[in-house]
Amino acid sequence: MTRVAHSVASLAALLIAASAWAQQPQQLEPLPEPPPPPPGLELDPGLEPQVTITKKGEDTVEEYRANGQLYMIKVTPPHGVPYYLYDDVGNGDFTRRDAQDAGVRVPKWVIKRW
Template sequence: MPRIPHFAALMLAVTAGAWAQQPPRLEPLPEPPPPPPGMELDPSLEPQVTIVKKGEDTVEEYRVNGQLYMIKVTPVNGPAYYLYDDVGNGDFLRRDSQDSGVRVPKWVIKRW
């Protein structure tokens, strides 16, 4: 029984020391240097995002240089999904956020 008070006193001493320590004084980070000449960012390459409500769904359209390349659809009930135009011809393919892209063949071999 006499060990319990010693253990409690030891734990109190250890935690009191940790409480007494002050965190070091942190200084703010300096501003990053500007990019070298000729490497400035081109604002026309940044995607323009247009958010539209269609019914109850939220549709975000992503464009670069005015060309629509991706659409994010967020339905009220369900996870968001994406429509991508990989080729640039206006045909959009659906990809879910956790879609791996693997498609299982579903060929009909024989019916009876």
């Protein structure tokens, strides 16, 4: 089969598929409401992060907090790639990362606070 014949056959198949799709009846129905979660598995709204979005100069700054503690800041410049500031330990010292996944990190769970 020549290249031109192959292109014509592909175009014809595409036109037939498009016309068949366009003739499908549109019988859309709304989705039913999802069932409630089982007892004991309700979502705790306190676990959801709180996000505050502000403008500082031309940069868009998103601050992420969990239980009122700031743990991540996303800075999006108007012309460029966003970067992230993380507080891995929880002491207020932020480290910059240009991507959210910067490789392997050792877990630093808080066992007890005094």
